[in-house]
Amino acid sequence: MRTARPGTGALIGVLFTVLLMSIMYLADQLAGLPFVPFLLFDWVTRVLPGPVVTFGIDTMITLFRLLGISVTDNAKLAEQVIAVIQFLILGVVISALFFALVGRRKLPPDRTTGLVLGALFGLPLIGITIALSQNIGNPLVSLLWLVVIFLGWGLAESWSAAHLLPAGEQPATAERAVEHLDRRRFLIRLGASTATITVASTGLGAVLARNEQRRRAAATEEMGHTGVAADPRPFPNADAEVMPVPGTRPEYTPLKDHYKVFIRAEPTVIDGSTWTLPITGMVDNPLQLSLEDLQNNYEPMNQYVTLRCISGRIPTGLISTTYWTGVSVQRVLADAGVQAGAQYLHITSGDGYYETVDLDLINADERIMFCYAWDGNLLPVDHGFPLRIWIPDVYGMKQPKWITGVEVSSEYTPGYWVERGWSREAQVKMTSVIDTVAVDTLIEQGDRRLVPVGGIAYSGARGISKVEVQVDDGPWEEAQLRPPLSGTTWVIWRYAWPFAEGRHTFAVRAYDGDGTLQITEESPPRPDGATGIHNEQATL
Numbered sequence: 056m057r058t059a060r061p062g063t064g065a066l067i068g069v070l071f072t073v074l075l076m077s078i079m080y081l082a083d084q085l086a087g088l089p090f091v092p093f094l095l096f097d098w099v100t101r102v103l104p105g106p107v108v109t110f111g112i113d114t115m116i117t118l119f120r121l122l123g124i125s126v127t128d129n130a131k132l133a134e135q136v137i138a139v140i141q142f143l144i145l146g147v148v149i150s151a152l153f154f155a156l157v158g159r160r161k162l163p164p165d166r167t168t169g170l171v172l173g174a175l176f177g178l179p180l181i182g183i184t185i186a187l188s189q190n191i192g193n194p195l196v197s198l199l200w201l202v203v204i205f206l207g208w209g210l211a212e213s214w215s216a217a218h219l220l221p222a223g224e225q226p227a228t229a230e231r232a233v234e235h236l237d238r239r240r241f242l243i244r245l246g247a248s249t250a251t252i253t254v255a256s257t258g259l260g261a262v263l264a265r266n267e268q269r270r271r272a273a274a275t276e277e278m279g280h281t282g283v284a285a286d287p288r289p290f291p292n293a294d295a296e297v298m299p300v301p302g303t304r305p306e307y308t309p310l311k312d313h314y315k316v317f318i319r320a321e322p323t324v325i326d327g328s329t330w331t332l333p334i335t336g337m338v339d340n341p342l343q344l345s346l347e348d349l350q351n352n353y354e355p356m357n358q359y360v361t362l363r364c365i366s367g368r369i370p371t372g373l374i375s376t377t378y379w380t381g382v383s384v385q386r387v388l389a390d391a392g393v394q395a396g397a398q399y400l401h402i403t404s405g406d407g408y409y410e411t412v413d414l415d416l417i418n419a420d421e422r423i424m425f426c427y428a429w430d431g432n433l434l435p436v437d438h439g440f441p442l443r444i445w446i447p448d449v450y451g452m453k454q455p456k457w458i459t460g461v462e463v464s465s466e467y468t469p470g471y472w473v474e475r476g477w478s479r480e481a482q483v484k485m486t487s488v489i490d491t492v493a494v495d496t497l498i499e500q501g502d503r504r505l506v507p508v509g510g511i512a513y514s515g516a517r518g519i520s521k522v523e524v525q526v527d528d529g530p531w532e533e534a535q536l537r538p539p540l541s542g543t544t545w546v547i548w549r550y551a552w553p554f555a556e557g558r559h560t561f562a563v564r565a566y567d568g569d570g571t572l573q574i575t576e577e578s579p580p581r582p583d584g585a586t587g588i589h590n591e592q593a594t595l
């Protein structure tokens with residue numbers, strides 16, 4: 056008997072699985088058909104226990120920091136790479152096992168086996184795709200497409216096995232040599248042709264993806280100019296005397312730099328022209344509101360908002376500020392007529408995310424809004440188009456994007472991240488951060504030279520009343536505060552320190568609107584949000 060060739064099987068698995076992915080990618084760009092590796096990844100992260108997922112994310116962030124890579128810019132890309140590798144491993148393992156079995160004459164490399172193999176690989180994945188498919192175009196077309204390509208993968212596997220592991224009696228030595236040569240040629244030709252198709256379809260897919268991105272940007276811009284929201288500029292603090300120290304992060308985050316966090320490998324795309332917001336459950340008058348209803352039937356509210364992710368460390372990039380426009384949730388609920396005994400809003404999203412909001416909180420705060428615009432334009436796709444909620448003073452995890460359902464209920468159910476071990480309340484923890492010790496922009500004051508130090512302080516909707524800076528073991532000195540864009544944004548602070556040569560440690564701490572000092576004891580982001588003092592070293 057010929058010895059089994061799991062190595063060959065693995066190689067064939069790489070060729071056909073990479074090819075399979077490139078075809079799925081092209082079909083995704085051409086026709087919006089599902090890209091299964093991302094969906095598999097989404098499913099795996101959803102079914103794995105919370106601590107495992109958090110450990111995975113933490114490991115990734117730690118690794119990035121060690122490598123000096125920006126977490127904000129690359130986290131999603133890293134997830135996508137992991138998704139592709141995971142899918143590849145799956146295909147390779149199945150292929151290697153298959154070749155091993157064929158090599159041991161346990162399976163014939165014929166058409167039936169190929170179809171069964173393709174079904175074994177594809178059916179669970181098709182199941183996952185259907186389970187996660189709120190947003191895949193036509194489900195029937197997607198289904199048929201996936202059946203075809205996975206069966207195709209199986210047939211290609213068995214066809215290759217038939218060429219590479221011929222059945223029959225052990226041939227004579229001379230024939231064996233010829234066969235060996237044949238197999239080699241077959242492998243080379245196979246490698247060349249699969250590689251060609253892979254490169255071609257991936258390349259074409261990438262071009263289509265870039266065009267689609269442009270088209271989407273143009274379309275959003277056009278919709279944005281229908282005057283959905285007031286333009287945020289000029290800023291309310293344009294005349295403020297206290298200016299940021301050069302090197303401080305922008306007070307108003309450029310939209311493209313706003314941090315992004317979402318559970319799936321890709322942002323969720325919702326068709327705004329057919330989308331409606333259903334308000335259901337314990338209401339007298341269930342509603343179905345279109346985007347236009349929300350824009351036209353309710354007084355728009357505008358608010359400068361700093362949004363912060365609970366998983367951010369100190370300091371971190373997972374915090375940004377922009378201008379939010381929407382309608383008061385109170386007003387919408389008044390139209391729906393909330394019934395006695397109702398206690399919670401269950402919000403569900405197009406990506407499978409969900410959160411629960413206490414109705415007492417909504418009744419107490421008319422600022423809580425269904426938000427449809429950022430920075431004067433409709434929401435960007437990545438940030439929750441067409442609708443997200445804003446709740447002051449809590450971390451981003453409490454505020455779903457891509458809202459597709461709102462149900463009024465008497466029962467509490469934990470939200471997506473609460474279920475995975477994160478804080479139920481998720482109230483923002485006060486933080487202050489040093490952005491810059493501006494060694495290069497010394498201020499001359501008579502014969503004194505001062506080093507400007509600057510950064511931000513943030514305390515949800517509680518405001519910042521005081522920021523203090525400490526250098527080495529010196530006293531805590533009060534910094535100057537720039538008036539913020541609003542009571543719900545971060546505050547820019549600055550401090551001028553008398554220059555002294557050497558290596559120094561700068562520390563910062565803040566007090567909120569009530570004069571409460573921030574928590575100085577260090578704690579990690581999980582489960583309640585990071586606390587502790589930010590230190591920064593500089594050599595002068």
Ligand SMILES: Nc1nc2c(c(=O)[nH]1)N[C@H]1C(S)=C(S)[C@@H](COP(=O)(O)O)O[C@H]1N2
Pocket residue numbers: 313314315316317318319362363364365404405406408409437438439450451452453454455456457458
């Ligand atoms: N539907 C949905 N909403 C969501 C999330 C998500 O994954 N899906 N992530 C939440 C988290 S953890 C944060 S920090 C904010 C981030 O919003 P942004 O990406 O617009 O900055 O969205 C929140 N809302």
Ligand SMILES: [Mo]
Pocket residue numbers: 316363364365366451452
């Ligand atoms: Mo978050």
